[in-house]
Amino acid sequence: MRRLLAPFLVAALGAAALSVSAGPVVAQTSSTTQATTAKTVVDIAAGNPDFSTLVTAVKAAGLAGTLSGPGPFTVFAPTNAAFAKIPPAQLQAILADQQQLTSILTYHVVPGKVMAADLKKSQRVKTVEGSKVLIVKNKKGAKIGGVDIVATDIVGSNGVIHVIDEVLIPPKKTAKSSK
Numbered sequence: 450m451r452r453l454l455a456p457f458l459v460a461a462l463g464a465a466a467l468s469v470s471a472g473p474v475v476a477q478t479s480s481t482t483q484a485t486t487a488k489t490v491v492d493i494a495a496g497n498p499d500f501s502t503l504v505t506a507v508k509a510a511g512l513a514g515t516l517s518g519p520g521p522f523t524v525f526a527p528t529n530a531a532f533a534k535i536p537p538a539q540l541q542a543i544l545a546d547q548q549q550l551t552s553i554l555t556y557h558v559v560p561g562k563v564m565a566a567d568l569k570k571s572q573r574v575k576t577v578e579g580s581k582v583l584i585v586k587n588k589k590g591a592k593i594g595g596v597d598i599v600a601t602d603i604v605g606s607n608g609v610i611h612v613i614d615e616v617l618i619p620p621k622k623t624a625k626s627s628k
Contacts, residue, residue, distance in 0.1 A: 453520070460469040460565065466482070476558075481609070486555075487606055488522075488605050488606060489516070489517045489605050489606055489607045489608075490516055490517075490520070490522055490605040490607060490608045490609070490610055491507065491513055491516045491517045492605065493505075493603060493605050493610060494507070494521075494524075494526060498529075499528045499529055499530075500526060500528065500529070501529055502527075502529045502533075503526055503528075503529075503532070504525060504548060504563070505544070506543075506544060506553075506554060507533075507554060509544055509547065509550060509628050510547055510550045510551045510554050511551075512551065512554055512555070513552050516558070517607070518607065519607055520562070520607030520608040520610035521559065521560075521561055521562035521607055521608040521609075522558055522559070522560065522561075522562075522577075522607060522609075523559040523560075523561060523562060523563040523608055523609050523610075523611065524557060524558050524608060524609070524610045524611070525557045525558075525559075525593050525596075525598070525611050525612075525613045525614065525617065526557065526610050526611070526612055526614075527557070527609075527612075527613050527614070527615060527616045527617075528612060530578070530613065530614065531614050531615045531616050532616060534615060534616070535616060541618060552578055552619055553578075553617070553618060553619065555576060555577040555578035555579075556576045556577075556578040556580060556582070556618070556619040557576070557613075557616075557617055558578075559574050559576055559577070560575075560577060562608050562609050563609065564601075564602055564609060565591070565598075565601035565602050565611070567604045568584055568586045568591055569586065570585070570586055570587070571583070571584070571585050572584050576619070576627040578619050580619050580620055580622075582617065583595075583620060593613060594617045596613045596614060596615040596617060597611070597613065597614045597615075598611050598613055599613065599614050600611050600612035610611065
């Protein structure tokens with residue numbers, strides 16, 4: 450049985466089909482990286498130490514199998530540094546709450562393969578979590594949900610990873626009143 454995810458995000462989820470380099474992700478807003486497409490987005494994330502918190506989260510949420518599936522998926526993957534911006538006690542609480550963790554991780558995933566060149570100046574995309582998130586692209590780069598996309602187009606066999614520098618939190622869902 451193949452190793453689905455070493456400690457990771459990432460989420461869901463991951464990145465560095467930088468199978469070219471297992472070193473740190475370079476923060477470049479306009480960077481595009483093409484790698485061997487034999488690896489899934491999960492394999493790519495698991496192979497890069499900068500995504501160990503994401504990989505851990507994906508495993509804890511039970512999403513590794515899904516994200517290793519045929520896809521295609523577009524994953525906006527937070528780095529370890531992005532996860533480090535969350536206070537440690539809050540991060541531990543999130544990792545311990547599978548429902549909340551799954552919601553957060555699936556908010557980082559968009560169905561289909563969306564390359565950087567496919568992005569419009571401004572667009573709302575529906576995430577796997579179910580909510581829509583705003584992507585804005587300008588001369589300086591692109592943002593998703595107000596968070597910088599620092600590396601793009603890390604291609605895997607079942608999708609693409611774009612690296613982000615903060616963890617996205619989905620909007621709170623309110624119970625709809627029925628009349």
